[in-house]
Amino acid sequence: MAEKKEKKPNLLRLNPLDFTKLTPVRKARIEAAPARxxxxxxxxxxxxxxxxxxxxxxxxxxxxxxxxDCDNKSYILGPDHAKGTDALAWFSAGQYLSLSMEIGESFATRPYSIASSPNDALKGEYRITVRRTAGGFVSGHILDTWKIGTPVTASQPLGEFTYEPLRDAKHIIGLAGGSGITPFRSLAYAVAEGIEDAQMTLLYGSRTKNDALFDEEFTALAEKCPAFRYVNVLSEETRDGCEHGFLTAELIRKYAPEGEYSVFVCGPSAMYRFLDEELPKLGLRRKFIRRELFGECRDPAKEEGYPGSKAASYQLTVRVSGKDTVMTCRADESLLAAMERAGVKAPSHCRSGECGWCRSKLVSGEVFVPKRMDGRREADFLYGFIHPCCTFPLSDIVLDVPPFHP
Ligand code: FES
Structure with a gap:
C-alpha cells in the first residue's frame, strides 16, 4: 500500500497569532505563570x-x-564618578566621541577622534587631540579654557572608520594629513598590541617633520613592532629617511604590499580632493578604500551645483516638541550651525551627513545639500527629511527637529 504523505502546514499562510495552537506546552506555561x-x-x-x-x-x-605646541594639545579624559560615570565605554580603534558644550549663548557639539589605544579605555582613559583652526569656534574654546578637572560631556564611541577583518584587507595603508593623524594613533596601538590582527603602513603627510604630531612616538613604535611601518611625507622639506612631495598613487604603490590592501584616509578637505584624483589610479576594489568623513562644509558656493547666493540670509523657524524658535540663518552656514549659534540644542554627532543623528523634517522651504555629503536614504527623500549638519538654506525655512538628548 502506498504510504500516505503527511500534509505539512504552509508556513507562509500561518497566522502568527495562531502559534499558541502549535505550541500547547508553551501556552500552558504562560497561562500557569503568575502575573507579576x-x-x-x-x-x-x-x-x-x-x-x-x-x-x-x-x-x-x-x-x-x-x-x-601652542596650537596642539592632547587631553586625557577620565570618568567623572561624581556625575555617575564609573567606567569608560570600550571602543574600536578609529572611532570618535561627540563632545557637547555650552559656549557663551551658543551650544555646540563636535566629533573628536579617540587617539588612544582601546586598552587605555579599560584603564579609565580616552585621549583626544585638539588643533587650533583658523576661526575654529570650539577648538579655540577648548584650547583656551580647558584645565585639569574641566567637566566634559561625551557620547558613546561612534563611527565606522574602524578595521573590519571581514571587509578590509589584512594590510592597511594609512594616509594621514594634519590633525587627521589622531585616529591612526589609536589604530597603530591597536595593531601593535594585537587588538587588531592586521598590519599597517602609515604615510603621514605634513609640511615639515616638525609639523608631524606624535612623530617620535610613531618612530619608536615602528622600531619595536614589525606589524607597523611609519613613513613621513614632507611637502616643504627634503630630509634623509623621509619622502618628499605628496601622497600620490605612485608613492602609495611604493609602500603597498604585494596583493590586496585597504587604504584608510583621514585629513583635511584639500587632501581628499587630491586623493580623489590619485586613488582611482590604484585600481582598488571600492570596499578597500575607507575615508573618515569628518569635516563640515564651510563654503557651499564651492560645492558642485550650488544654485544660491552665499551673501543672502533667511529666516529659520525651528520647531522642537511643538515650540517654535525663530532665528536668522546665513546662506553660507548650515542649518545646524545657525541653530547652535542661537543656543538651540539640536542633536548631532558626525556633522558630515553620515550618521543621521541630526535627521529632521523639512516642513517648508528650499535647501541645498552638497552631493558628496548627502547620506540620506530613499525614505528620507520621500518623506522630506534632511540632515541639518550639511544642509544650507535657499529660502526661509521651517524645520521640525527632534528633542536633544545628551
Ligand atoms: S550629525 Fe551626523 S548626519 Fe548630521
Missing amino acids: ELRPADTYVPNRIANALHPDVQYLKVTEIIEH
Missing part, C-alpha cells in the same frame, strides 16, 4: 551590559593635558 510586575529594565544583566558598552552619555573630566 517586571523588574526595572536596568536590573537585567543584558541591559546592564548594553548600557555599559553603549551609554547614552558619558560624563568625563580632564585628568591630564599634554602640550605638543
